[in-house]
Amino acid sequence: MPKSRQPTNPYYQGPKSDHFNGTRFFNPGGIPPGTLRDLIRWKWGGEKPALWPKSFPSAFAGNRPVERIEGAGLRVTMIGHASLLIQTAGLNILTDPVFSERTSPFSFLGPKRHNPPGIALADLPSIDLILVTHNHYDHLDLASLRMLQTRFKAPIITPLGNDTIIRRAVQDADITVTDWGDRTEFRNGVTVHTEPCHHWSARGSRDRRMALWAAFVIETPDSKIYHIGDTGFHDGINYRAAAEKHGGFRLGILPIGAYEPRWFMKGQHQNPEEAVEGVRLANIAQAVGHHWGTFQLTNEAVEEPVAALAEALGNAGIGVQRFRALRSGEAVDVPA
Template identity: 65%
Template sequence: MAARKRAANRYYSGPPSDHFDGALFFNPDGKPPGRFSDLLRWQLGGERAKWPAANPSPFPQAKPAERIDGSGLRLTMVGHSSLLIQTAGLNILTDPVWSRRVSPLSFAGPKRVNPPGIAFSNLPPIDLVLVSHNHYDHLDLATLKRLKAKHDPLVLTPLGNDAVIDDVVPAMRLSVHDWGDRVDIGDGVAVHVEPVHHWSARGTRDRRMALWAGFVVETPGGKVYFAGDTGFHDGINYRLMAERHGGFRLAILPIGAYEPRWFMAPQHQNPEEAVQGMLLCNAAHAAGCHWGTFRLTNEPIDEPARKLGEALDDQGMPQDRFRALRPGEVWDVPTV
C-alpha cells in the first residue's frame, strides 16, 4: 500500500514525516485547500472587484546596482512575489515571474496589469533564486529558463519542485530541501528552509505532491524572512520563526489574494494578519508583496495597501515600518 502511495506521487518519493504521509504533503495541525465544490461556489458567486486593464506603478523601472556589499540591504520590487534582494555582495531573486500571465495557458489566465519593476535585461548578475512552491504565480518556468540562459543561478526550492523545473529546464542548478534544512551559501550567508501554511499544484491531479516553504536568509547584516505564500495559521509559524531565529531585520510577507475569507483564509493571510505576523516573528521592518500585479481573488486592486495602512494605525506603528511595495520601488532597509 505504501509503495503504491509513493508511486502515485509524480514529483517526490520519500519516507513519511510530520508533514508528508508517504504520498502527499500536508500542513501539520492545519487545513487542506478547499474542495472542487468550494472552488466552484467561489468562482460562480460573483462579488469580484473589477481591476483596471493597466495599473502602472508610480515608480519607473529600476536599474539596480551590480552589487551591494557588506551589511547594506537593498530591496527592489519586481511585482507580485518577485523581489530582488541585494546584500553581502549577493543578488537574490524570490519567486521570479517575468511572464505576461501566471497560468498553464499562454492565452488565458491572470495577466499582468503593470510591467516588471526591473526590465529583465537590466538585472544584475543573479546568484541565487528562491522558489517557494509550484503555483504558477510563484514558479514560472519560462522565467527560470531565461535566468538559466543568462545568469545560471543556484535555485533553492522545497521537495518535489525539482521535478517540475527539471522537466523544462534540465540543466538548472537545483538545491532541493525539506523544512528545517540549512544551506550554506558562503561568506557568512546561509538559507534556512522553513514551514508555511499553504499547498501546491500545477494542475488538477497533482495537489500537494510537492512541498511549499518560506526561507530565512542569514547574512552578516541581519536575517531576512521571505514567507513565500501563507495563511496566518493562528500565528504558529511566525512564533516558530521568532523561536528559531530570534528576530529579523526584514520580513517579506504576502498581503494580497485573501478574499473571500471563507475560502482563502487558510492559505492566504490578509493585511491585518500580516501585521500580526510581523510582530510575532519580531521583524524590525516588513515589505508587503503578493498584491497589485495579478488579479487572483475578489478584493479591489488597492485594498491590500489601504488595509495594511489601517492595520498599522490600529497597532500604533509607523507606516514606514511595513511598506506595501510597488513595481520598481527600491528600499534601502535600515539597520536594526
C-alpha cells in the same frame, strides 16, 4: 471488488514525516485547501470580484538597480507579485521570478499582468541565487527560469519535489532541494534556512500537495531576512516558531494580497491585518508587503491591500514606515 489505486506522486518519493504522508504534503494541524465544490461556490456563487483597471502602472517602474550592495547594506526591489530582488552581502538574490505575461499553464489564458515587471529582465544585475517557494504558477514560472538559466546559470534553492518540475524545462539547472528545517550554506557567509509556512501546491488537477511549499530565512553575517512567498496565518504558529528559532528579523517580506473571500482564502492566504500581527509575533524590525497589485487572483480591489495594511498598522500602533506595501519597481534600503 478491485482495490482502489493509490495515487502516485510524480515529483517526490521519500520517507513519511510530520508533514508528508508518503504521497502528499500537508500542514500539521492546519486547514486543507478548498474543494472543487468550494471553488464552484466562489466562482459562481454570486460573490463578484472587484473590477481592476486594465493597466495599473507604477511610478517606480523602469528603475535600473545597482550592480551590488556590499557588506551590511540591504536593498529590496519589487519586480512584481512575489518576485523581488534582494541585494545584500555582495549577493543578488531573486525570489519566485515571474517575468511572463500570464500566471497559467497557457500563454493565452489565465491571470494577466496589470503592469510590466518593475525591473526588466534585461536590466537585472548578475544574479547569484534564486529562491522558489512553491509550484503555483504565480511563483514557479518555467519560462522565466529558463531565461534566467541561459543568462546567469544561478543556483536554485527550492523545497522537495519542485526540482522535478524545474528540471523538465531547465535540465542543467543547479538545484538544491530542501525540506522544512534544512539549512543551505552559500557563499559570502550567507546561509539559507527552509522553514514552514501554511499553504499548498498544484500545477494541475491531479497533483495537489505533491510538492512542498516553504518560507526562507536568509541569514547573512549582519542580519536575518524572513521571506514568505504565500501563507495562511495559521494562528501565528509559524511566526512564533520562526521567532523562537531565529530570535527576530531585520526584514520580513510578507504577502498581503489575494485574501478575499475569507471563507475560501483564509487557510492559505493571510490578509494585511494578519500580516501585521505576524510582524509582531516574529519580532520583525522592518517589513515589506508583496503579492498584490500585479495579477488579479481573488476578489479584493487592486489597492485594497494598501488601505487595509494602513488601517491594520494604525490599529496596532505601528508606524506606516515599518511595513510598506511595495509597488512595481519600488526599492527600499533597510536600516541596520
